Amino acid sequence: MSLEEVSEGALEAFLAARRAFGHVGLVTPRSNGLPLEYLREIGVVPPPVAVGGPVERLLEEYESYLRRERGLAARSIDSYIRAARLFLIAQVQAGELALERLTTADVSAFLARECPKRSVYGARDLVLSLRALFRYLHLAGLTAMPLQWAVPPVRQVRRRALPRGIDPAALAMLLDGCDRDTTIGARDYAILLLLARLGLRAGEVVAIRLADIDWRAGELLVRGKANRQELLPLPVDVGEALVAYLRCRPGEVSDVLFVRLIAPCGPLSSHRVSLIVHERCERAGIPPVGAHQLRHGAATGMLAAGASLGEIAQVLRHSTTATTAIYARVDRKRLRRSRDRGRELSDDPAA
Numbered sequence: 001m002s003l004e005e006v007s008e009g010a011l012e013a014f015l016a017a018r019r020a021f022g023h024v025g026l027v028t029p030r031s032n033g034l035p036l037e038y039l040r041e042i043g044v045v046p047p048p049v050a051v052g053g054p055v056e057r058l059l060e061e062y063e064s065y066l067r068r069e070r071g072l073a074a075r076s077i078d079s080y081i082r083a084a085r086l087f088l089i090a091q092v093q094a095g096e097l098a099l100e101r102l103t104t105a106d107v108s109a110f111l112a113r114e115c116p117k118r119s120v121y122g123a124r125d126l127v128l129s130l131r132a133l134f135r136y137l138h139l140a141g142l143t144a145m146p147l148q149w150a151v152p153p154v155r156q157v158r159r160r161a162l163p164r165g166i167d168p169a170a171l172a173m174l175l176d177g178c179d180r181d182t183t184i185g186a187r188d189y190a191i192l193l194l195l196a197r198l199g200l201r202a203g204e205v206v207a208i209r210l211a212d213i214d215w216r217a218g219e220l221l222v223r224g225k226a227n228r229q230e231l232l233p234l235p236v237d238v239g240e241a242l243v244a245y246l247r248c249r250p251g252e253v254s255d256v257l258f259v260r261l262i263a264p265c266g267p268l269s270s271h272r273v274s275l276i277v278h279e280r281c282e283r284a285g286i287p288p289v290g291a292h293q294l295r296h297g298a299a300t301g302m303l304a305a306g307a308s309l310g311e312i313a314q315v316l317r318h319s320t321t322a323t324t325a326i327y328a329r330v331d332r333k334r335l336r337r338s339r340d341r342g343r344e345l346s347d348d349p350a351a
Contacts, residue, residue, distance in 0.1 A: 006045045011036060019117070028117070054097055055088045058142075065136055071227035073203065083129030086114070099142045104150035107134075111151070124154040166297040170286045171196055177284035180241075183248040184261055188276050190241040191258060195277070195291055197238050198222075199298035199316045202273040202291040208257040213242065224317050232315070299324075 001010065011032055018026070026032060039045035062084055066077045090110055091097050107130070115123040134147040166174070175192055179185035194200045194208075204222050212221035218239065219231045234242075242257075253259045256267040274291045281288040295316070302312050313324040 003039070003044050004046060006036065006039065008036075028122075055085070055092060058088065059085060061140075062133065062136055065140075066132075070132075073225070079125065080129045080132055083126055084133045087130060087133065099137060100144060102137075102143055102147060104147065107147055107150045115154075120154060127151050127154050166196070166289050166293050168297075168301070170284075170289075171294075171297060173284045173286055174280055177280055180244060183245075183250075186241070186245040186248055187258060187261065188280055190238070190245045191273060191276060192280065192294070193238045193241050195273075195294035196298055197235055198232055199295045201225075201295065202270040205273055205291075206256065206258060206268045206270055209255050210257055211255070212257070215239075222317065225319075228317065230317055 015028065015032060036045065040047060059081060063077060063081055066072045066080055072080070087110055088097065090113075091099075091102070091106070111127070111130075114126060118126060131148040131151050134143065134151065137143045138146040138148070175189060175196075178189035178192065180189050191205055194205050195202075198220070200222065201224070204224055207223040208220070212223070213219075213234070214221070214231075218234045220234045222230050222232055224230060250259065250261070250265060253265045254267050258268045258273075260266055260268060260272075277291045277294065278288045299312050299316060302315065303309075309324050316324065318324045
């Protein structure tokens with residue numbers, strides 16, 4: 001085809017052909033969107049056709065709601081907006097954007113068409129994003145009924161497996177592999193301790209600012225999801241690691257705690273924190289783990305030390321107890337005792 005014919009529709013046809021042929025890599029619009037974006041930047045491919053005013057205005061209002069009312073991070077907002085745009089464009093292409101006449105059949109038809117194109121986790125993200133969209137549409141009075149209840153759940157394959165935390169011996173090797181006499185080693189050691197001892201998320205680590213540490217009170221302000229800010233006690237070993245890093249940290253770079261030490265200097269990203277964990281695992285000669293597995297390791301370590309699920313939920317700052325409940329399956333000794341106790345009660349007539 002000629003360059004003038006290259007568009008989102010042509011890209012989708014190409015991806016559909018790849019999927020039909022049996023390919024599983026590079027089969028989504030997002031994975032192939034960069035070449036199309038580049039061709040438009042250099043002016044050899046026509047710009048995208050505007051969908052129309054009503055859709056874009058609705059998306060702007062929805063984005064403002066997600067940012068101000070829900071307090072979501074920019075990355076989450078982008079994901080929600082992509083799913084909302086996909087759904088709204090599909091409604092426009094099917095006829096007109098008549099949200100007041102939207103039905104559960106329309107929602108089911110859209111999901112039946114889009115979910116098979118995605119992995120289990122991609123379908124789950126789409127479902128979660130659509131529920132948020134339908135909740136907003138009902139709150140804004142644009143739909144007659146709360147259609148988020150029409151979105152079925154995606155089978156949670158991950159729930160079948162136990163949360164994978166890092167082994168204590170492997171964690172010790174990971175920490176010992178950091179050369180704390182160097183600035184990079186001191187920084188990485190402090191990051192690993194925050195992940196493994198306090199169970200911080202990668203995004204929470206990069207959000208720490210210099211003013212968030214109260215040295216006199218021994219507390220750390222954690223900026224979590226949905227703009228939640230909570231104070232956590234700062235363990236002595238974590239505080240000492242932060243002091244060692246701050247003594248060699250470049251000054252006047254940024255007000256955030258952890259920064260890049262190789263030009264261009266500036267704040268770290270969540271992705272970079274995950275890479276640091278992965279690289280440190282390779283240097284220590286242990287199987288690579290992700291930053292979130294260190295968080296799981298903190299939870300399972302507290303559970304093994306006798307902490308209750310409520311205490312673990314407090315430290316990990318879970319919004320619901322259902323999230324913390326997955327760690328109950330890790331403590332097999334407690335589960336076995338509960339099972340045996342249940343059998344005793346069932347066999348006892350007096351019970």
